[in-house]
């Protein structure tokens with residue numbers, strides 16, 4: 001089991017009681033930044049327990065909001081939080097669970113010490129990760145400690161991070177600022193071969209596609225979806241891909257075929273169907289990336305084979321195949337050309353070659 005010990009942020013000195021000491025504005029702001037960094041570090045506890053004292057509760061709630069998780073208040077985390085309390089709070093949890101405890105010193109530092117044998121100085125807003133072994137969870141290892149100043153520094157850097165193995169970011173140098181998700185998106189061939197996409201996350205990704213705009217709200221997109229756990233279906237989609245894509249896409253967590261409804265009726269073509277499918281996939285891509293899941297679209301597949309295997313009706317066109325998964329920088333199993341591509345720079349035409357005004361091909365004046 002994995003424990004995260006988080007000490008509350010900087011709180012006001014005075015209140016009607018110690019219990020009601022709130023975070024200062026600076027303390028709350030700093031915790032919010034730390035929460036955003038924790039999300040980028042892919043820290044995803046299955047449970048967050050907090051001391052009921054206001055400063056800890058506020059800290060837990062800010063971090064939980066950043067991670068999209070609820071907080072459970074636990075009186076055990078009030079002063080005097082000890083190993084017996086940890087055991088009772090985690091009694092129902094499994095070895096694969098990750099638990100965050102938000103509380104006070106000296107308890108946070110002391111528990112980290114008791115579990116690891118290391119003297120741990122937990123500053124306000126600091127976070128320690130301790131992995132414990134065995135059912136009794138008395139022994140563990142300090143995997144890392146993030147001091148608030150380190151959170152500050154990480155919060156100034158942009159792009160996704162991974163606490164354990166940080167795959168090199170492929171951030172382009174944009175000419176103008178854009179949203180982190182747009183900047184961080186790209187099409188990798190290195191996917192984590194172990195990690196699947198859980199059902200709730202997959203449903204959110206598909207839901208994001210569902211809410212795309214479309215001409216006359218026709219929603220001409222359809223998706224044939226095969227998570228890797230369903231080996232037979234996964235193989236079916238894989239068999240439709242061109243060989244050059246199979247090489248890497250076989251390691252994705254989920255494969256899809258995106259299908260578009262080209263005809264509303266036998267003689268009524270929807271000229272914007274492809275455009276609308278593209279929008280739905282773009283939304284899916286950004287929703288996925290918000291969960292550190294990368295999307296790689298493919299034209300390299302056999303549409304006729306897909307039509308045959310899935311009995312896709314005439315009015316519909318298999319348009320693209322899509323691979324989704326968590327990234328991995330361990331790509332030694334891929335041929336050299338793919339490894340080089342993974343390391344390659346991301347390039348685009350400049351805006352003045354694609355943004356016109358006045359006449360076709362004339363760069364828009366406002367571009368300067």
Ligand SMILES: Cc1cc2nc3c(=O)[nH]c(=O)nc-3n(C[C@H](O)[C@H](O)[C@H](O)COP(=O)(O)O)c2cc1C
Pocket residue numbers: 185186187188245296297298299300301320346
């Ligand atoms: C419709 C479409 C089809 C694509 N087909 C393939 C493909 O068959 N194989 C492949 O490796 N990449 C494919 N790509 C990925 C593009 O090569 C990639 O998006 C482009 O080079 C820009 O790189 P980036 O996405 O990393 O920014 C496709 C992308 C799109 C949108």
